[in-house]
Amino acid sequence: MILGWSVRKRWRDGLRAPLTLLVTTLFLVSACTEDPPQPVEIRIATGSATAVYYAFGQSLATILNRELPNVRATVVVTAASAENVALVSSGRAELGFTQADVLPSASTDTGPRPLGVARVYDDLLHLVTTADSPVRRLPDLRGRRVSVGAPGSGTEITTNRLLSVAGLGGTAIRRERLGLDASVAALREGRIDAFFFSGGLPVKAIDEFARGTRARIVDLGQWTEPLRRLHSEVYVSRDVPRSVYGVEAVTTVANPNYLVVAPSLPDRLVHEVTRLLMERREELARAHPAAGRLSPRSAIAVAPLTLHPGAAEYYRSTKP
Numbered sequence: 001m002i003l004g005w006s007v008r009k010r011w012r013d014g015l016r017a018p019l020t021l022l023v024t025t026l027f028l029v030s031a032c033t034e035d036p037p038q039p040v041e042i043r044i045a046t047g048s049a050t051a052v053y054y055a056f057g058q059s060l061a062t063i064l065n066r067e068l069p070n071v072r073a074t075v076v077v078t079a080a081s082a083e084n085v086a087l088v089s090s091g092r093a094e095l096g097f098t099q100a101d102v103l104p105s106a107s108t109d110t111g112p113r114p115l116g117v118a119r120v121y122d123d124l125l126h127l128v129t130t131a132d133s134p135v136r137r138l139p140d141l142r143g144r145r146v147s148v149g150a151p152g153s154g155t156e157i158t159t160n161r162l163l164s165v166a167g168l169g170g171t172a173i174r175r176e177r178l179g180l181d182a183s184v185a186a187l188r189e190g191r192i193d194a195f196f197f198s199g200g201l202p203v204k205a206i207d208e209f210a211r212g213t214r215a216r217i218v219d220l221g222q223w224t225e226p227l228r229r230l231h232s233e234v235y236v237s238r239d240v241p242r243s244v245y246g247v248e249a250v251t252t253v254a255n256p257n258y259l260v261v262a263p264s265l266p267d268r269l270v271h272e273v274t275r276l277l278m279e280r281r282e283e284l285a286r287a288h289p290a291a292g293r294l295s296p297r298s299a300i301a302v303a304p305l306t307l308h309p310g311a312a313e314y315y316r317s318t319k320p
Contacts, residue, residue: 039072040269045087045096047080047153048180050205051197052288053097056120059287060095063280068272079179081154088114088262095273099123099154099198100234100256101161103304114260116302117274117311121200121290122254124238125158128187128206129194131214131247138166138220141173147186147195150179159196162253165226184209194218200257200290202244210245221251256301261308270310278318 044061047053054077061073076093078084084096085103089112096114129135135144141163148163149155156177163169176183176192183195184205197203209215217240224237238254259277261270277284278296285292296318300307307315 037070039070042071042073042095042273043076043087043093044073045076045078045084045093047078047084047097048205049077050208051080051180051203052121052200052290053080053084055204055288056284056291057095057097059284059291060277063276063283064273067276068269071269079150079152081152082157083152085114085260086152088260091262091264094262094265096260098258098260099158100258100303101232102154102157103258112263114305115263115308115311116305117259117261117270117308118277118294118299119256119301120259120277120299121257121293122236122238123154123198123200123257124240125155125162125196125198125220125253126203126206126240127194127196127218127220127252128183128209129216129218130187131216133193133216135194135218136216138162138218138223139168141168141194143173144193145174145176145191147176147178147183147192149177149196149198150182151177153179153198155196155198158198158253158255161227161231162196162220162223165223165230180205188213198255200288201240202289207245210247215245215247217245217247217250217252219250220253224253227253258302258305260305261311263308265308265310267308267310267313270308271314272310274311274314278314 042064044057046057054075057075061075064071064073078087081098081102085098087093088096134140148159178186178195180197183197186192187195188209197206221237224235227235234255236254237251240250240252242249278294281292281294296315300315
């Protein structure tokens with residue numbers, strides 16, 4: 001009996017070994033042939049290809065692709081702020097740049113309201129004309145052809161508020177709704193008398209225009225307080241020194257600029273995006289000087305939005 005049991009045991013053990021090897025082999029083959037996880041797509045809504053949002057966004061996308069495994073970041077050219085908020089709200093972009101004054105009036109009917117990642121820098125409203133133009137003050141625009149910014153842009157929203165405050169609403173001017181590049185071309189060709197654009201210093205397209213054509217930037221400093229009283233306390237006065245564009249220094253209206261995010265992005269991913277935004281400031285500043293003004297202390301001020309939980313966690317972790 002003992003001999004028979006021993007023979008049967010050896011037979012079962014001999015069968016178990018190949019079966020174990022077969023199961024292990026099948027598991028390894030299955031693991032090796034399993035499809036790799038799909039990359040996480042991060043679409044960054046920016047603005048004109050010659051403006052600050054685009055340069056900032058391109059540099060940020062490069063950093064995210066290099067340093068976050070399984071992330072594929074791309075830049076989307078848009079009309080800027082208002083369109084960017086709509087894209088993020090509707091899930092057609094994951095990140096976007098916007099002016100603060102756009103947020104209360106931006107439509108979010110197509111999705112949840114964006115959350116804040118950071119206050120990144122201030123946008124300054126430029127009123128650009130030629131050096132020989134009779135437009136020396138804002139009221140001089142009356143009856144003239146003026147580009148007020150592209151549809152869906154923060155420039156258009158801020159400009160329309162400014163014109164209304166100055167008594168230039170309605171048909172007081174002959175409005176064109178052109179983007180930055182089209183505005184520069186139209187002014188250069190004499191098809192408009194002036195244009196508005198809101199962006200961080202320096203705006204590449206305006207700099208190129210000012211260095212190729214005798215230009216003037218009109219002082220708008222006196223209109224900051226009226227705008228604050230009627231519309232939003234986000235507006236502040238900022239200087240445009242002569243060194244920026246090589247033209248006479250002026251004071252103008254500015255408002256904060258935010259990087260916003262879709263609420264659906266995971267906390268850990270937004271934490272890492274925020275970390276890289278802060279830790280790679282020098283690299284971002286090489287793409288555009290405005291990015292060099294980033295700091296954790298000022299970045300948390302994103303009213304009327306709230307911070308995304310992932311961004312908030314990063315800022316808490318950096319407190320001394």
